[in-house]
Amino acid sequence: MTDYTTLIDAETWAFIERTNSFYPPDTVDYGIDRQRAIYDRMCREFHAGYPDGIAVETTAIGTATHRIPIRIYRPGGNEPAALVLYFHGGGFVVGGLESHDDVCAELCRRTGCMVVSVDYRLVPEHVHPAAFDDAMTAFRWAADTQSLPIVLAGDSAGGNLAAAVAHSSRGHLRAPVGQVLIYPGLGGDHTKGSYVTHAEAPMLSVRDIEFYRKERFGGEEPAGDASAAPLHDADFSGLPPTAIVTAECDPLSSDGEAYRDAILSAGGKAVWFEEKGLVHGYLRARHTVGRARESFSRIVEATAALAKGEWPY
Template sequence: MTDYRKLIDAETWAFIDKTNSYCPPDTIDYTIAEQRAIYDRMCREFFAGYPQGVTTETTAIATPTNSIPIRIYRNTEPNGAAMVLYVHGGGFILGGLDSHDDVCAELCARTGYDVTSVDYRLAPEHLHPAAFDDVMDAFEWAARTYDCPVVLCGDSAGGNLCAAVAHATRGHKKKPIGQVLIYAGLFGDRSKGSYVTHAEAPMLTARDIEFYKHIRTGGVDQTGDITLYPLADADFAYLPPTVLITAQCDPLSSDGEAYRDHVVAAGGRAWWFEEPGLVHGYLRARHTVGRARSSFTRIVEAVSVLGKGEWIW
């Protein structure tokens, strides 16, 4: 049994307690509508505002079958070396343009890059591959629209979608210049590693992960579908340089390590850092928890460096 009282510091416990006051640990037992209302309220309570010098435009990408809402963040002192396509977390059933609004604004402010946030379709109304298709369409729109390279960045479910797009675009003429995956669910071996040692972690449990997977697929076994399970791919060659940042107290931590190992074994470049004592969802703690603040700086630096086509790890 993992002793989280020893691993997690007081600041992080205060963040966990605040989160649980808005979003109880048993929220997955509520209806989808109730879960969304709870999650949206929690995101509003943690909203940190916009830094100075960031403007936004909310618009949509028109596709032959769908219209994908997006929000574009621009810096008044832009760095045109790259743009960032940001894909939000939320278990594939929660979140949207507002849930990670301040995160995207701060990423824009601190890198100077344009950041585009994607409001992909959510389950259970839209089962897999709807979310993947939307993020693919958004990447292709960004590749057409911008003259600069595109960096993929996403947290949790969004990290899963970023990795799936990176795998799917390896043969494209214009592909991502890099990807930053933040406590991403990449669906590795759930019989070992953090899936076992942190199965009952604060903020995310193994039961939660199974619930989100079931909702996204409608309960259909899609084992081997790499657009759903990136770690199921048999070929990790020719992926963009990848930075994986995970939380130590999170069942998904081993996914970052496994993905790094696969990319490096295939001759690619990947760097994995496990944030000591942090928990899933800690991006919302970046202004109140020292460890989360340091991690967000690491994330910003990774996005900035990859956007320049540099590799310093």
């Protein structure tokens, strides 16, 4: 049994306790509508507001019969270095444009990039590959209508979608110039690594992951489907330069290491940061926890570097 009393510092424990006061650890046992209501309330409580100097617009893309809401964040001043296509976390069950609104606004301000947040369809109403299809629609929209280089980014479930788009857009004329994956779930081996040592981690347990996975597929996960689990791809060549940032106290941490190794083995560029003593969902702690603040700065720096075509690693 992992001793979290020594791994996790007092600031992070305070964040965990505050989160649990809004979003109890047994929330996955509630109905979907109630889960969403609880999650949305929690996100409102943690919303840090907008930084100065950005413009925000909410619109929709897609076809006449299927519209996908997006929110566009534009920095003031100079022309953006790139377009960051951002996919939010939430286990494919919860979240949307509001849940990661302040994160995207700060990412825009601090990187000088245009950020586009994608409100992809959620499960169980829309099982896989609906979210992936929406993510690819958003990528094609960005490639077809925007002239800026494209960087893919996302946290948790959104990190899964960003990576899946990276795998599926290889060879595209406007293929992404980079991807930044924040504590992503990429389909790693549940019998080893962090899935074992951090199976009962605060904020996300293996039991939670199993719930979200069953909801996502409406049953069994399809075998060998890289659009569902990028680590199941047979080919990791041709992927964009990749920065992966994970939390040490998170069952998903090993996915970051495995994904980095797969890309490096295929001759690509990848770097993995495991943030000591942090937990899943720590983006919401970036203003109250020192370790989370430092990690968010690493995320900003990686995004800004990839946006400019740089690789400082």
